[in-house]
Amino acid sequence: MGELEFAQLLPADRTLSLYPGYTAYLPGEWVNLRCSAPLCEQVSGFRFFPQKGQDDSSIVQQSNAGARLELMVEKGNAGPYTCGQWRWEFYGAISSGNSRSVSIKVTDLSPAPKLLREYWYTVYLAGEQVNLTCSAPGHEEVSGYRFFYHKGQQDPSIVLNPNAGARLEFTARKGNAGSYSCAYWRLESNQEISSRNSSSVSITVTDPPPPPTLSLHPLHPIYILGELVMLRCSAPFGEEVKRYRFFNQRGERISKGDFSQGTWLITTTYAADSKAYTCLYWRLEHGRQIPSKMSPPVPVPVMDTLPQPVLSIYPLSGAVSEGLPLFITCMAPRDAGKRMFHFYNDGAKIFPGDVGSEVNTTESRTCSMNISVLSILWSGSNNTGEFTCEYEENVSGRWILSPRSWAVNVTVSAHSFLWVQELVVGGSFFLINGLIFLVSHCCF
Numbered sequence: 001m002g003e004l005e006f007a008q009l010l011p012a013d014r015t016l017s018l019y020p021g022y023t024a025y026l027p028g029e030w031v032n033l034r035c036s037a038p039l040c041e042q043v044s045g046f047r048f049f050p051q052k053g054q055d056d057s058s059i060v061q062q063s064n065a066g067a068r069l070e071l072m073v074e075k076g077n078a079g080p081y082t083c084g085q086w087r088w089e090f091y092g093a094i095s096s097g098n099s100r101s102v103s104i105k106v107t108d109l110s111p112a113p114k115l116l117r118e119y120w121y122t123v124y125l126a127g128e129q130v131n132l133t134c135s136a137p138g139h140e141e142v143s144g145y146r147f148f149y150h151k152g153q154q155d156p157s158i159v160l161n162p163n164a165g166a167r168l169e170f171t172a173r174k175g176n177a178g179s180y181s182c183a184y185w186r187l188e189s190n191q192e193i194s195s196r197n198s199s200s201v202s203i204t205v206t207d208p209p210p211p212p213t214l215s216l217h218p219l220h221p222i223y224i225l226g227e228l229v230m231l232r233c234s235a236p237f238g239e240e241v242k243r244y245r246f247f248n249q250r251g252e253r254i255s256k257g258d259f260s261q262g263t264w265l266i267t268t269t270y271a272a273d274s275k276a277y278t279c280l281y282w283r284l285e286h287g288r289q290i291p292s293k294m295s296p297p298v299p300v301p302v303m304d305t306l307p308q309p310v311l312s313i314y315p316l317s318g319a320v321s322e323g324l325p326l327f328i329t330c331m332a333p334r335d336a337g338k339r340m341f342h343f344y345n346d347g348a349k350i351f352p353g354d355v356g357s358e359v360n361t362t363e364s365r366t367c368s369m370n371i372s373v374l375s376i377l378w379s380g381s382n383n384t385g386e387f388t389c390e391y392e393e394n395v396s397g398r399w400i401l402s403p404r405s406w407a408v409n410v411t412v413s414a415h416s417f418l419w420v421q422e423l424v425v426g427g428s429f430f431l432i433n434g435l436i437f438l439v440s441h442c443c444f
Contacts, residue, residue, distance in 0.1 A: 014099035016083045022191040024107040025073040031104060035083030036066035037096075044087040049098060050079065071104070078106040107188075110195035111137050113145070113165075115182045121288035123204040124172035130203060134182035135165035136195065143187045148197065150178045177205040206285060209292035210236050212244075212262075214279050221396040222301045223268045229300060233262040233279035235292070241281045242289050249276035249297060258282075268302045275300055303395060306402035307333045309341075311389050313408050320379045321413045328374040330389035330405065338394035341372035344404070346385040350374065379412045386410075 019032040035046050046067035071077055080101040086093050118131035136142045145166035166184075170176060179200040185192045217230040233244045243258035254277075255264045262281070276297040282289040314327040330341050343350040372391070376383055386407040392399045 014083055014085060014096060016081065016099040016102050018102050018104070024105040024188060024191065024193065026109060026193065027073055027075065027106060029073045031071050031073055033069040033071070033081055033083070033102070034066060035069075035085070035099065037085045041085070042087050043085045044093070046083055046085050047095075049082045049084070050077070073104065073106055075106055078104050080104075107193060110140055110184070110186070110193065112196040113137070113182055113184050113198045115180065115198040115201050117201055117203075121286065122202050123206055123286035123288050123290065125208055125290065126173055126205055128172045130170050130172050132168040132180055132182070132201065133165055134168070134184070134198065136184045140184070140195070141186050142184045143192070145182060145184045146194075147180060147182045149176070149180055172203070172205045174205050177203050179203075204286055206290065209239060209281070209283050209290060211293040212236070212279055212281050212295045214277060214295040214298045216298060216300065220398050222303055222398055222400075224400060225268055225270060225302055225304050227268045229266050229268060231264045231266060231277055231279065231298075233264075233281060233295065235262070235281045235283075239281070239292075240283055242284055244279060244281045246277060246279045247294075249278070266300075268300060270302060270304075275302065301396075303400070306391070306393055306400055308403045309333070309389055309391055309405045311387060311405040311408050313387065313410060318409050319411045319413065320383075322379055322381070324379050326376040326379045326383060326410065326412075328376075328387050328389070328408075328410075330372045330374070330391065332370045332391050332393075332402070336370065336393045339370055340392040340399070342390050342392070343374045344388045344390075345383070347388075381412055381414075384410055384412050 015036045017034050017036075019034060022031075025031055033048060035048065037043050037046075048067070048069045067083070080103045082098040082101045084096045084098045086095040088094075113134050113136045116133050116135070118133070124130055132147065134145050134147065136145075147166070147168045166182065168180075168182075179202050181197045181200045183195045183197045185194045187193075212233050212235045215232045215234065217232055223229060231246055233246065235241045241260065241262070243260055244255070244262040244264075245253055245258065246255040246264045248254050254266070262279075264279075266277070276299045278294045278297050280292045280294050282291050284290075310331045310333070312329045312331070314329070320326050328343060330343065332339060332341075370391075372389075374389075386409055388404045388407050390404050391402050393402065394400075
């Protein structure tokens with residue numbers, strides 16, 4: 001009697017199951033086929049039968065307890081499987097009937113999604129916000145998304161939004177720099193069927209470049225209202241600078257456009273937001289222009305223009321006979337530590353000793369003005385014309401020039417008397433000192 005005849009002696013109630021029990025498997029997954037016999041059966045071995053009806057050589061035999069066949073899922077091993085058992089008798093091997101079949105269905109991975117950055121650049125400053133968006137193809141049915149970081153680890157901060165894609169948001173820091181990818185999945189008979197992974201996106205995190213140095217040209221301890229000052233922004237040595245910008249102390253940008261030369265011209269004002277300035281620069285890194293830290297602020301102290309001096313003459317009429325003395329007084333309107341006075345005739349500066357002139361200056365201790373007197377002991381035709389004066393004041397170490405005084409006209413007549421000249425020569429010195437004393441001790 002053949003083996004097939006003896007096989008009919010054993011009942012065909014073998015059990016074949018799949019673990020995990022999915023209805024479909026992805027290529028590369030592992031699946032176990034488990035074949036078991038009734039507990040009362042004596043079993044010498046098990047056989048698995050794939051679709052073509054041939055025994056599988058990778059069978060693992062376990063007496064009585066059953067057998068397990070482990071397969072890596074591929075297109076080539078998809079299809080139905082059955083199993084059976086056999087035992088040895090004195091007259092030969094007796095086989096059972098086959099179990100009911102189970103089917104291994106292999107499904108393809110869904111097409112990969114697209115992973116996009118919110119911005120095109122790959123480098124971020126530490127502290128900036130990074131936004132990644134994962135989107136499946138429009139025709140795909142999606143149950144959820146996953147993001148992967150570095151070595152394929154799932155990122156726990158995933159935000160699922162199956163209808164509109166998924167968005168991953170995080171703050172850039174050195175610890176989360178690296179490559180990111182994403183995938184989506186769908187549920188099929190309670191099984192997650194994953195898509196292929198998206199192309200990776202690289203995130204680089206950098207610190208801002210070191211701050212530049214801001215300097216003023218010309219450099220003064222104080223500036224006059226309306227004066228032009230050049231701001232010069234200098235990056236540290238070795239930095240490849242693409243552009244510069246300048247800001248007032250409120251952080252408002254004052255420069256227009258972007259300048260590679262690093263200079264900007266300002267006009268001094270009294271505005272509170274214009275008394276200190278800063279600047280920064282950009283360098284090119286990984287295709288992105290990275291802004292530096294802000295330079296230390298540089299103050300620009302501003303003062304109003306000095307008050308205009310007052311010019312007066314003696315004689316008061318401005319008409320003097322030739323050979324008589326002429327006294328021109330320049331009065332500054334307030335006290336100051338150091339001043340220098342200058343006199344002009346028809347715009348030309350008068351130096352002490354010119355055409356018999358002498359300059360005497362005094363500082364008031366009781367009143368709010370300082371006085372300088374230009375004395376011309378012998379008036380002549382070259383002393384006619386418009387006389388003006390100005391003064392310089394030392395403010396915080398800088399000599400500041402005042403505006404010119406109003407002009408006073410002087411005319412010199414050609415008629416004189418010898419006795420008058422002699423009288424004037426003898427008394428002019430007393431008159432000069434008395435005039436200075438009188439003016440400097442009177443408050444205007």
